[in-house]
Amino acid sequence: MADVLEQDQTHHTLQEVNKALENGMFVHVRRLLQDMEPEDIAHLLEASPPKERQVLWQLTDPEEQGEILDELSEDVKDGIVSQMEPEKLAAVTEGMESDDVAYVLRSLSDERYQEVLAQMDATDRHRIETALAYPEDTAGGMMSTDFITIRGDVTADVVLRYLRMRGELPEATDSLYVVDDNQVLIGHLSLSTLITTQPDIEIKDVMQDADEAIAVDMADSEIANIFERRNWLSAPVVDANNHLLGRITIDDVVDLIREEAEHSMMTMAGMDDDEDTFAPVLKSAKSRSIWLGVNVLTALAAASVSNMFEHTLQQMATVAVLMTIVPSMGGVAGNQTVALVIRGLAVGHIGDTNTRWLLSKEARVGLINGLVWALIIGVVVFVWKGSLMLGAIMAGAMLANLFIAGVAGVLIPIGLKKLKIDPALAGGMALTTCTDIVGLMVFLGLATIFITP
Amino acid sequence: MADVLEQDQTHHTLQEVNKALENGMFVHVRRLLQDMEPEDIAHLLEASPPKERQVLWQLTDPEEQGEILDELSEDVKDGIVSQMEPEKLAAVTEGMESDDVAYVLRSLSDERYQEVLAQMDATDRHRIETALAYPEDTAGGMMSTDFITIRGDVTADVVLRYLRMRGELPEATDSLYVVDDNQVLIGHLSLSTLITTQPDIEIKDVMQDADEAIAVDMADSEIANIFERRNWLSAPVVDANNHLLGRITIDDVVDLIREEAEHSMMTMAGMDDDEDTFAPVLKSAKSRSIWLGVNVLTALAAASVSNMFEHTLQQMATVAVLMTIVPSMGGVAGNQTVALVIRGLAVGHIGDTNTRWLLSKEARVGLINGLVWALIIGVVVFVWKGSLMLGAIMAGAMLANLFIAGVAGVLIPIGLKKLKIDPALAGGMALTTCTDIVGLMVFLGLATIFITP
Structure with missing residues (x-):
């Protein structure tokens, strides 16, 4: 049992x-x-x-x-x-x-x-x-060379007898490949078709020949998308002349899909996606240090923006107390958009045809949420600090920063991808730098103009 | 071709x-x-x-x-x-x-x-x-009821003739299930075994009976992990009495794996993982608003910490300029750990047996990187602002915050999971709140004690 x-x-x-x-x-x-x-x-x-x-x-x-x-x-x-x-x-x-x-x-x-x-x-x-x-990340690097080929001009019964004589099939075999004398792929025959076909029928009459083969240099992310979309269990790999070279099976693709999705999540958080959870301390500390180093520069850039307004901060400490709110909201809103765009790029939903639509959509989402939170935070600051002007400045900076966050959230990952830089790796940090600087600039700038004597 | x-x-x-x-x-x-x-x-x-x-x-x-x-x-x-x-x-x-x-x-x-x-x-x-x-997220909600059952006491040849008569097999059939009179699952027979077996051998002599069946109420995340680990193409689903109810196939599991991995990435960025990239503007604005609302509270909490030190900020605007650096570094370091722990929890690598080891490891990683960046930022601040004291305070706050970030980065997601709250959803925000508040507290506290007159 x-x-x-x-x-x-x-x-x-x-x-x-x-x-x-x-x-x-x-x-x-x-x-x-x-x-x-x-x-x-x-x-x-x-x-x-x-x-x-x-x-x-x-x-x-x-x-x-x-x-x-x-x-x-x-x-x-x-x-x-x-x-x-x-x-x-x-x-x-x-x-x-x-x-x-x-x-x-x-x-x-x-x-x-x-x-x-x-x-x-x-x-x-x-x-x-x-x-x-x-290369490891192509069809050639993923394929197995263990597969069964048959000829198209034999009957199902001959194939069955051949397989019985041969014994155990290679792991995860769901199809046999039909090739000609020169090992050129002509079609494939699934085991379930072989089983349900009458014994005297020739293979070429029941095989599927419209099936698509994978080029040996296809990138692994494309392979993952195709397998996922087509619900394939395996696919033949061929060279430019359609010679059968190997076979890719779903179990390897499953690992790939998991890795790809983890890659986005881990690199967005500034981690190496291969990082072993239980790696030795020094190795982990070293691998994470790079990202912290990049962030030090980001944080210093933001600090030098505040530094430009040192006189304002000197005049009014309340401005200093409030100045972190706008950059923080911009960072969160922008990273929402970045995550959406990175996923869309990874699964192939975002391309030249719809980038403009998406940009306008995210800009409008930024405007709407900017208005909502500008109003709320403006009132909170007015009530808390008793200054209508401070509330208004806060609201203005919030609106501006959430709008910029939406626009930058689309443009940064798409731009990085065009430059062949991994958007998951650099997108979040670039976005945060942008929203930090814009947020501080606008808020401290407005405060300098309208408040300090 | x-x-x-x-x-x-x-x-x-x-x-x-x-x-x-x-x-x-x-x-x-x-x-x-x-x-x-x-x-x-x-x-x-x-x-x-x-x-x-x-x-x-x-x-x-x-x-x-x-x-x-x-x-x-x-x-x-x-x-x-x-x-x-x-x-x-x-x-x-x-x-x-x-x-x-x-x-x-x-x-x-x-x-x-x-x-x-x-x-x-x-x-x-x-x-x-x-x-x-x-329920949608259990084996019962995922299974198909379209499968083929056979008896154990018939020969391979009888099964082959039955299948030929029956015609086309259900999609993605790689195995036939062997049941008794009461539809109790006894074993399964892969198509490749059926094909390579001699015609006169009885099914019960070649079927695999050690294979594991999935309970109808098993959670989908467990199913994904098992399929991935075992390289299964399909698996039978049974009730508590081992009655065969259905069959889960790899194509559904592939979708699940993609969704699960995307879930972590999207929810960590404060997005609904189902969010349609091209959703209407108002719908998107609304769904993202919730997360922005949570962040407003976080940002206000951080601002009220600064507010406690308004006097210090009034005395010395340089403190205000520098006060964002430590929370920012703590947030990045902590979120690295959070991402690692969330992935480890999702794939089942982190459990009671190794939490303590992981906590001590991440605390030590935090200490080491804390020391490195404390030193660097201390020197930078000393050179920039010409104050050894300010550099030392900065370094102290950095060290403390990166250590806390490592500890909180392990404890927060694991604690949330124990409370049955999705760590990917709440982990990053809770961590950032923690590192913001600790970072500001320590930096502004030390500045208040040691610098302001």
């Missing part, structure tokens, strides 16, 4: 393994690990602090280490691989699909990589070198 | 359709739409401003409208569905899988929903009502 999964069971295993580790019961841990799937062990490693991670890795079954490495995220995988002997690496990756081996070995230095290759037999070496020749 | 996809072709189609629309060539647009897949039409609709969207929808083939609706994101889909007649809705959803119909109809008011149901035949009505009885 099948186990019913009430919820993700790994939480419990995690706790049990951790308790056993704490008590030094290594034999028990090894037994627990033996009962786990490689992907669950990978999850456990990802969720463990460095020291525990190292101990756990020593206790895993060497037979499974290759597959575990393949399931780990890049940062964690690289940490383990960097400490493994070349012979060991060659041994654990033996028999794995070429795209998975390429993932495991990609971070090695050229010297160590050559040492690993030297340990493999000629066929494996050739397969891996071919896989690694393609 | 297969088409080679150099890149996502929809960009070009989008431009062509838009040009035709602008020129009022509706017949041409209709023809272009007829050549497109439903999912590509959905993409086109998502990428169009409201007016164009409405025109385009009128030009789509009614035969395809059901499938197009199913491919649309929630906000866009709801906008179209709300304007359709009940008869029309019943007609376009006819023949669709029950989980897809449930998605299309879920947003209807009870009254309109009853009207749509009244237009369906009894079988369809029953199927849809069953599907809608499960």
